[in-house]
Amino acid sequence: MGNKGYAVVAEDLVKVYGNRIRALDGVSLQVRRGEVFALLGPNGAGKTTLVEIFLTLRRPTSGRAYVLGEDVLDKKGRSVVRERVGAILQESESFELLTVRETLRLYGRIYGADAKRAEELIELLDLRDHADRLYGKLSGGLRRRVLLAAALINDPELVFLDEPTTGLDPASRREVWGLLRRMRREGVTVFLTTHYMEEAEALSDRVGIIVNGKIVAVGSPRELAERYGGAKTVRVSGLRPEVAEELQRELGEARVDGDELVWTASDRSEVNRIVQTVIAASPEAMVSVRNPGLEEVFLRLTGRRITEEGGIA
Amino acid sequence: MRRALAFSSAVARRWMRSKSALFWTMVFPLMLLLIFGAVFGETRAQTYPLLVVNEDLYPSGPPTKLSWIFINTLNSTGVIEVHQVDPGQNLEEAMRSKGIYRALVIHRGFEEELTKVSVAGRVDVMVSTLEYVLANFGNRTSPEIRSQMESALSALKAFRANLSPGTVEVTYVRDPNDRASSAVEGVIRSFLAAFNLRVLGAKESVMLSPADLGFRRTMPIDYYLPGILMAFVMTNGVLGVAPPLAEWRKSRQLKRLAITPLKLSELLTGFMLVQVLMSSVLAVLLVAVGWAVFRPSFTLNPYALALTVVASLFFTSLGLLIGSALKELEAVVAASNVIVFPMMFLSGAFWPLEFAPPIMRAIAGFTPLYYFAEGLRSVGIYGELGPSLTAFAIGLVASPVLLFVGSSLLERELAE
Numbered sequence: 215m216g217n218k219g220y221a222v223v224a225e226d227l228v229k230v231y232g233n234r235i236r237a238l239d240g241v242s243l244q245v246r247r248g249e250v251f252a253l254l255g256p257n258g259a260g261k262t263t264l265v266e267i268f269l270t271l272r273r274p275t276s277g278r279a280y281v282l283g284e285d286v287l288d289k290k291g292r293s294v295v296r297e298r299v300g301a302i303l304q305e306s307e308s309f310e311l312l313t314v315r316e317t318l319r320l321y322g323r324i325y326g327a328d329a330k331r332a333e334e335l336i337e338l339l340d341l342r343d344h345a346d347r348l349y350g351k352l353s354g355g356l357r358r359r360v361l362l363a364a365a366l367i368n369d370p371e372l373v374f375l376d377e378p379t380t381g382l383d384p385a386s387r388r389e390v391w392g393l394l395r396r397m398r399r400e401g402v403t404v405f406l407t408t409h410y411m412e413e414a415e416a417l418s419d420r421v422g423i424i425v426n427g428k429i430v431a432v433g434s435p436r437e438l439a440e441r442y443g444g445a446k447t448v449r450v451s452g453l454r455p456e457v458a459e460e461l462q463r464e465l466g467e468a469r470v471d472g473d474e475l476v477w478t479a480s481d482r483s484e485v486n487r488i489v490q491t492v493i494a495a496s497p498e499a500m501v502s503v504r505n506p507g508l509e510e511v512f513l514r515l516t517g518r519r520i521t522e523e524g525g526i527a
Numbered sequence: 528m529r530r531a532l533a534f535s536s537a538v539a540r541r542w543m544r545s546k547s548a549l550f551w552t553m554v555f556p557l558m559l560l561l562i563f564g565a566v567f568g569e570t571r572a573q574t575y576p577l578l579v580v581n582e583d584l585y586p587s588g589p590p591t592k593l594s595w596i597f598i599n600t601l602n603s604t605g606v607i608e609v610h611q612v613d614p615g616q617n618l619e620e621a622m623r624s625k626g627i628y629r630a631l632v633i634h635r636g637f638e639e640e641l642t643k644v645s646v647a648g649r650v651d652v653m654v655s656t657l658e659y660v661l662a663n664f665g666n667r668t669s670p671e672i673r674s675q676m677e678s679a680l681s682a683l684k685a686f687r688a689n690l691s692p693g694t695v696e697v698t699y700v701r702d703p704n705d706r707a708s709s710a711v712e713g714v715i716r717s718f719l720a721a722f723n724l725r726v727l728g729a730k731e732s733v734m735l736s737p738a739d740l741g742f743r744r745t746m747p748i749d750y751y752l753p754g755i756l757m758a759f760v761m762t763n764g765v766l767g768v769a770p771p772l773a774e775w776r777k778s779r780q781l782k783r784l785a786i787t788p789l790k791l792s793e794l795l796t797g798f799m800l801v802q803v804l805m806s807s808v809l810a811v812l813l814v815a816v817g818w819a820v821f822r823p824s825f826t827l828n829p830y831a832l833a834l835t836v837v838a839s840l841f842f843t844s845l846g847l848l849i850g851s852a853l854k855e856l857e858a859v860v861a862a863s864n865v866i867v868f869p870m871m872f873l874s875g876a877f878w879p880l881e882f883a884p885p886i887m888r889a890i891a892g893f894t895p896l897y898y899f900a901e902g903l904r905s906v907g908i909y910g911e912l913g914p915s916l917t918a919f920a921i922g923l924v925a926s927p928v929l930l931f932v933g934s935s936l937l938e939r940e941l942a943e
Binding site for chain 2: 266269270271295296298299301303304305306307308309310311312316321322323324325326348349
């Protein structure tokens with residue numbers, strides 16, 4: 215019963231399709247209640263397969279999966295998922311010829327929620343002006359808002375969002391981010407899958423990186439950056455040439471990037487030393503410190519980058 | 528049931544908001560009923576167009592009197608519709624231009640020959656009559672009268688020997704592929720028989736007196752209405768379920784619904800409720816409009832309504848099976864069309880199989896729509912349950928089987 219403390223638990227999950235494709239290869243992870251957990255990985259890494267196992271849409275080849283403390287392979291687990299969990303499935307849509315209000319009322323009636331809940335969500339997700347428009351006539355961003363509202367209609371303890379912003383323009387993506395931050399403030403556990411580094415970094419308490427069906431790292435974005443991200447960099451611009459020469463003699467040779475001098479620092483104390491030395495020598499200089507991000511983490515762990523479309527480069 | 532009703536309300540709204548769905552499920556069957564009723568429901572007697580080439584003309588140009596009478600009398604039968612062709616015109620060209628591929632040719636000399644044949648015929652009748660009287664009543668007449676009769680007979684025979692022994696010929700040109708040509712030929716032969724009697728100055732001894740049936744008064748619309756209703760219960764059932772299932776699979780709505788408390792059985796019940804409701808509405812609509820316009824004998828009695836519901840359940844289950852067994856939307860639409868449209872035309876739903884070739888009648892026996900349409904005719908027109916029992920049996924036995932197989936496939940897909 216140790217799983218009760220977690221919203222989601224995977225124990226050595228393996229999923230093989232047709233005896234050949236190993237979509238999941240021994241995935242184990244734990245998601246705490248109330249946190250936003252992002253599963254980051256390129257297309258085909260196994261993110262959707264994992265989410266669909268948690269949502270009882272697929273059966274694992276081996277291993278166990280628990281949602282809100284219940285084994286999803288049990289009847290009780292399935293019932294828990296269907297009653298107390300919300301979800302947006304990857305590339306899913308809703309009924310084109312129902313209005314926003316009708317869509318939410320339909321899901322409400324399926325869950326036994328009263329009509330007030332649909333109206334609450336229309337207000338909460340700022341859908342008032344679109345409530346009587348057909349779903350099929352909405353923009354991509356508004357559609358995701360409706361799907362998110364439908365995912366929240368049962369006031370779920372846990373929400374799975376499988377690539378909720380894929381295919382959206384940057385403005386709509388940021389709109390969805392705002393909604394996810396609101397959910398996080400309200401204490402809803404969110405299990406998010408994405409191939410956008412920026413999204414995982416901006417929204418999640420913890421990130422799991424999945425590649426070829428294996429979790430290769432789990433931690434907060436900061437922990438991961440510290441553990442796998444490599445050196446920090448200090449960028450300086452606006453130096454007179456003689457000051458620049460003097461600083462390079464003192465701090466070691468810097469890399470030149472445009473009109474900036476770039477020093478690398480292995481830890482925080484070295485960053486402090488470089489910044490203090492530069493400011494002492496030239497108070498008017500522009501100094502910026504850049505920490506490694508998930509992009510660097512992914513690069514260090516896999517030797518490759520995830521492209522905007524979710525592929526590997 | 529609450530969830531099933533919620534889902535059926537969503538399906539019904541979707542259907543009502545789709546202009547094309549509304550057209551094909553309700554408006555189109557009504558249009559078809561009105562068109563079929565108007566075109567085939569005409570109770571006027573069937574007429575057959577016939578080209579007539581009259582070559583028997585006076586030297587000044589107009590047709591001879593007897594040939595003119597012949598043609599007019601033929602035209603006044605009410606069965607043959609005479610279209611005269613100029614004797615100088617090429618007959619094949621005339622056929623093509625008028626689109627009538629049967630013709631009667633009255634040859635030159637018709638009047639002259641007919642006059643001779645008429646006199647010879649009348650003399651033959653007199654000879655035959657005198658011979659009959661002498662043979663049967665000669666010994667009961669006085670010798671004097673008998674002798675006069677024998678003299679007259681000899682004189683008539685002598686006169687007859689100098690007359691033309693032949694007959695007058697008219698030529699009937701026909702297309703062997705024209706299915707109505709033998710019917711027209713029969714009508715012409717009957718007409719000629721009557722004409723010949725008139726030429727001889729004889730009267731018909733046996734007369735035909737037509738009388739209408741005083742019971743089971745049915746009209747063509749009584750045939751078409753149940754056929755059209757069942758054909759569209761079929762298309763609505765199959766095409767109203769299979770393609771939406773495939774669309775919802777493609778947009779992952781089925782999976783989305785599968786992770787809610789909505790059970791598969793509730794989803795299917797929702798579908799069934801909408802289809803049964805739609806079929807019932809269609810039945811009421813067709814019968815109401817049909818009654819208002821054509822006054823058919825067909826009524827939507829409880830048996831007819833029950834059979835409509837059973838047919839709706841059967842075809843909806845068939846649609847579910849197609850939508851579950853095939854995954855791609857294009858494949859589902861193609862398979863649905865392959866099943867629905869041939870069945871619509873081969874089952875006899877739209878036209879009586881009595882006129883169809885034997886192979887088509889045999890094929891119709893393998894189509895469920897045939898039994899549903901025939902069953903509906905028997906309960907809706909004659910109130911006879913017996914002939915509809917096969918249809919009830921097909922619906923009540925096959926629907927649960929189709930439903931079970933379809934829902935099992937769907938359940939396996941949704942929970943892998």
